Amino acid sequence: MQRQLLIQLLTDYQPNHKPEILFKEQTLNFINKYKNCFERTLTIGHITASAWILNQDHSQALLLHHKKLDNWFQLGGHCDGDHDVLRVAIKEAQEESGIIDISPVHTNIFDIDIHKIPANKTEPEHDHYDIRFLLHVTSNANFVQNHESKELRWITKHLDSLPTHNPSVLRMFHKWLNF
Numbered sequence: 001m002q003r004q005l006l007i008q009l010l011t012d013y014q015p016n017h018k019p020e021i022l023f024k025e026q027t028l029n030f031i032n033k034y035k036n037c038f039e040r041t042l043t044i045g046h047i048t049a050s051a052w053i054l055n056q057d058h059s060q061a062l063l064l065h066h067k068k069l070d071n072w073f074q075l076g077g078h079c080d081g082d083h084d085v086l087r088v089a090i091k092e093a094q095e096e097s098g099i100i101d102i103s104p105v106h107t108n109i110f111d112i113d114i115h116k117i118p119a120n121k122t123e124p125e126h127d128h129y130d131i132r133f134l135l136h137v138t139s140n141a142n143f144v145q146n147h148e149s150k151e152l153r154w155i156t157k158h159l160d161s162l163p164t165h166n167p168s169v170l171r172m173f174h175k176w177l178n179f
Contacts, residue, residue, distance in 0.1 A: 003038075003083050006047075006131070007031060013109040017171055023112040027129045037129070038079040045114075045127030049088035050076025052110055052172045053102065054136040060154040061176055062143065063163065064096055067150050068120070072164035074132065074172060085131040093135055097152060098144025102135050110134040111175065113168040132172065134179070 010028050015021050027047075036042045052074050053062040063072050077092040079085065086107060093102050111132040119125040143152045155161040155173075162173055 003031065006083060006085055009085075009109055009131075010112070013112065015112065019167070020112050020171075023114045023129075026114055027112060027131075030129055038081050038083055040078055040080060040123075043124055043126055045129060047079050047085065048076060048128045048130045049079060049085040049092060050074045050130050050132045051089045051093040051102075051135040052132060052176060053093055053097070054105065054134070054176070055154065056137055056140065058105075058136060058179070060156055061173070062097060062137075062152060062154055063169070064148070064152050065150040065163070067148055069117075070150075071166060072153075072162075073166070073169060076130065076132070086133055089131070089133045090135060096146060096148060098146065099137055099139070099141045101137060101139035101141055103138050105134040105136050107133075111168070111172050115168065134176075 007028065010024055013024060015024055031037050034042055038047050040046055062075065064075050065072050075093045075096040076089060079088045082088050086104060090102055094100055109131060113130045115128055117126055117128055145152050153163065157177055
């Protein structure tokens with residue numbers, strides 16, 4: 001996807017949640033203002049891509065306990081110059097889960113979020129403009145934990161299986177329930 005296709009995806013996306021309406025506007029403004037918005041070298045923030053990953057029958061979703069941020073999130077990561085955010089979401093999901101057979105449920109945006117990443121030894125505090133897709137595993141492969149996570153876990157559609165109260169993860173969880 002070229003930059004213009006991401007702008008079109010965002011334009012077509014009609015969020016129902018107040019925070020996402022604002023995130024959509026801010027993300028479009030960010031993309032239009034910064035030509036290098038897909039690069040980590042833009043230290044104020046950058047576009048990232050994530051995935052709400054479902055198992056084959058869509059009865060479970062895969063979450064990752066992020067090692068550096070010490071919290072539960074969907075799988076995803078940096079675009080590193082790649083403008084095709086769907087491709088990045090799939091690649092990151094494959095790398096972080098060890099499952100190769102992952103594909104989109106559909107190619108529309110599933111969720112948008114903007115969140116602060118705290119400063120660390122190599123980067124100042126910055127924003128992630130996160131574009132999220134609904135993906136699913138197309139085989140019965142088991143996940144393999146990598147160095148970026150403390151744990152990977154399949155959760156069910158019961159709220160008590162969700163290991164976090166992070167508002168953006170909760171928002172995706174509720175979207176999944178209504179999917």
